[in-house]
Amino acid sequence: MIQPRPEIEGISMYSPGKPIEELKREKGLTHVYKMASNENPFGFSKLAEEAMKHEMAEITRYPETTSPSLAIKLANRLDISRDQLLFGSGSDEIIRLLTRTFLNAGDEVVMAGVTFPRYKTNVLIEGGKPIEVDMVNGTHDLEAMAEAITAETKIVFVCNPNNPTGTIVEKKALRQFIERVPDHVLLVMDEAYYEYADDEAYLETLPMLNDHPNMVILRTFSKIYGLAALRIGYGIMHPDLVGHLLKVKEPFNVNRLAAAAASASLDDEGFVEDTIRKNQEARDYLIRSFSRMGLSYFPTQTNFIMVDTGFPAEEVHEHLLNQGIIIRPGHLMGYPTMIRVTMGLPEENEAFITQLDAFLQTKRSASKETR
Numbered sequence: 184m185i186q187p188r189p190e191i192e193g194i195s196m197y198s199p200g201k202p203i204e205e206l207k208r209e210k211g212l213t214h215v216y217k218m219a220s221n222e223n224p225f226g227f228s229k230l231a232e233e234a235m236k237h238e239m240a241e242i243t244r245y246p247e248t249t250s251p252s253l254a255i256k257l258a259n260r261l262d263i264s265r266d267q268l269l270f271g272s273g274s275d276e277i278i279r280l281l282t283r284t285f286l287n288a289g290d291e292v293v294m295a296g297v298t299f300p301r302y303k304t305n306v307l308i309e310g311g312k313p314i315e316v317d318m319v320n321g322t323h324d325l326e327a328m329a330e331a332i333t334a335e336t337k338i339v340f341v342c343n344p345n346n347p348t349g350t351i352v353e354k355k356a357l358r359q360f361i362e363r364v365p366d367h368v369l370l371v372m373d374e375a376y377y378e379y380a381d382d383e384a385y386l387e388t389l390p391m392l393n394d395h396p397n398m399v400i401l402r403t404f405s406k407i408y409g410l411a412a413l414r415i416g417y418g419i420m421h422p423d424l425v426g427h428l429l430k431v432k433e434p435f436n437v438n439r440l441a442a443a444a445a446s447a448s449l450d451d452e453g454f455v456e457d458t459i460r461k462n463q464e465a466r467d468y469l470i471r472s473f474s475r476m477g478l479s480y481f482p483t484q485t486n487f488i489m490v491d492t493g494f495p496a497e498e499v500h501e502h503l504l505n506q507g508i509i510i511r512p513g514h515l516m517g518y519p520t521m522i523r524v525t526m527g528l529p530e531e532n533e534a535f536i537t538q539l540d541a542f543l544q545t546k547r548s549a550s551k552e553t554r
């Protein structure tokens with residue numbers, strides 16, 4: 184058999200949240216709630232739907248390679264220059280383009296111990312060396328990350344807010360960290376959940392970009408804009424960096440429907456505000472419920488939350504799957520008794536809490552009996 188490069192052999196495949204269709208088939212269920220992949224349960228903008236219908240007439244033609252009309256609109260919105268933007272097939276693609284373009288085999292890449300797994304995978308694909316720095320209470324330890332930077336370091340990833348823990352790094356500490364990252368190191372600020380962050384301690388990194396040409400900010404239309412299946416995200420960075428990435432990216436990486444929907448979504452501020460408000464209500468409900476049940480959780484600035492049930496995550500996961508509720512078990516992410524749940528519609532959140540409550544009561548009374 185033909186063998187892959189040695190770098191590929193040790194890599195495991197990305198394990199996504201279980202698809203709704205798969206669980207329905209496996210368990211014979213008719214109704215399934217997916218609260219596992221941090222998607223937007225409130226849908227997407229009607230303006231995006233209209234724009235896609237309109238764009239359908241053009242799909243026999245390849246898209247423009249840099250989505251220029253979207254770029255102009257977004258650049259105006261962000262008050263940056265258009266050539267500071269690069270669109271990808273999801274921000275996932277920009278992560279891959281960054282490692283593909285800048286990493287040499289053996290280069291070190293600093294990241295948090297429990298963070299978005301695509302950083303590590305892409306580093307390994309290029310033969311790079313991931314340096315995973317232990318977290319403190321589910322939060323990046325910026326001091327330790329700064330100390331982990333060596334002459335061999337090529338990239339640092341900061342996921343803010345962090346997936347899967349939902350936490351942010353504090354403004355002042357992050358500002359100091361950004362100042363400390365040497366010029367030869369690419370600093371990637373992954374802000375996939377930027378629009379959800381409402382804490383005063385959250386740092387706006389965009390105004391720092393001009394003084395830090397080694398910084399890249401990643402954002403996406405998959406989360407608050409609800410366009411996950413269309414695959415469109417973007418990076419904001421110095422035009423020279425964009426120039427390098429353009430040579431590596433596939434010419435038609437962002438399809439016409441995605442670019443049209445993203446552009447129309449930018450015009451629908453009402454949809455974004457509505458999602459933020461509903462997400463806050465969902466967050467408040469979940470936090471209140473966890474407190475009532477005596478469960479601890481990481482403070483979240485996103486559309487998901489990690490909670491400690493005190494029981495093996497596999498068991499909680501299995502119980503919820505049997506009830507048609509898909510969440511993410513924490514043992515896969517280094518937190519054996521925690522689960523990550525994406526905030527859903529009110530009825531989804533209530534069903535999740537009811538089932539979690541039922542599980543905990545059964546387990547707690549069983550453990551009392553055996554004492």
Ligand SMILES: Cc1ncc(COP(=O)(O)O)c(C=O)c1O
Nearest residue numbers: 273274275299346375403405416
């Ligand atoms: C932190 C983070 N970055 C990037 C992504 C990739 O998102 P997309 O490729 O859909 O833009 C995700 C998706 O879950 C994420 O959680």
